Amino acid sequence: MYANSSQAAGLEAAFLENRDKLVRFLRARGAGDAAEDLVQDVWLRIAASRPGPVASPLSYLFRTADLLMIDRFRSARQSGARDRDWTDLNLGDPPGVSAEPSAERRVAAAQEAARVLALLDGLGPRVAAIFRRHRIEGAPQKVIAAELGVSLSTVESDLRVAYRALAEWRERPE
Template sequence: MKAVFLSERPMLLRLLTSRLRDPEAAEDVMQDLWLRLEGAASGPVADPAAYLFRMANNLAFDRRRSEARRNARDGAWLDTQSEASDFPTAEDLLISRERLIALENAVARLPHRTAAIFRAYRFDERSRKDIAADEGISISAVEKHLHRAYRAIHSAAQENGVDIARL
């Protein structure tokens, strides 16, 4: 059987290379085939060349199947890791807290009515019209209070080096 293997080696290697589309993987499978022949106690085979080609084909199929399983497993692992990376890091949390503190300090320094209008609009998500009706002022006055609040927040953010776009 070994003599047939050695004489058919170039053809076996071409078969494996075409099946696996990777010369290095084909060489690995050739090594596996040789080791199986070394370790196997086989009886007489009617057509040793056909037997070797069938073994090589089966080994190539097994290798492709195990690579597909490994790729699927690794892909699932990477997907899990990318989902885990969606959670904020400790650094992200610290930066967010600093931005929140800067925002809270800027709002705290606003006049009471401007701060109340800003909170109602931004945090309570109330419309300008509803705020104007509750405060007894015009919609234009609500907008002026909001502009004053935004200017104060923007100035505070610049003073503290906070990225205003992220607030």
């Protein structure tokens, strides 16, 4: 595996004897949960390289671990900056285009909302109230059942009625 097997054995032996120390060292330097992965990377690095004579194998291992952690930190920082730059560039409004809907769209949306509310009201006051409490206000079905004094299956049934009516309404041509 190595040109100088006694040198490799010395470095590998130092690694195996001091693995826990390397993990603690990396955690103390801020690696957190990545410390185990970094120690594995140290092992892969020493297994793949052919270092010359290493006077102090333990120092060599700590320096290798430290450099790998710095590389990983820089890579994560650059990746985060790249993602932020991309997001800033691509999620903003195109030049000359407003994020606000036009007056026509606002009127159309208000009319459509009124039609949906009328549809729900046409299903009965309890169905409409259950739908509003659950889907608009976010109340859990159990809470709604307790508030209205009905069973949970009644709440579920009324929601199915509302969902079915809305699905049919969406399928209808204008």
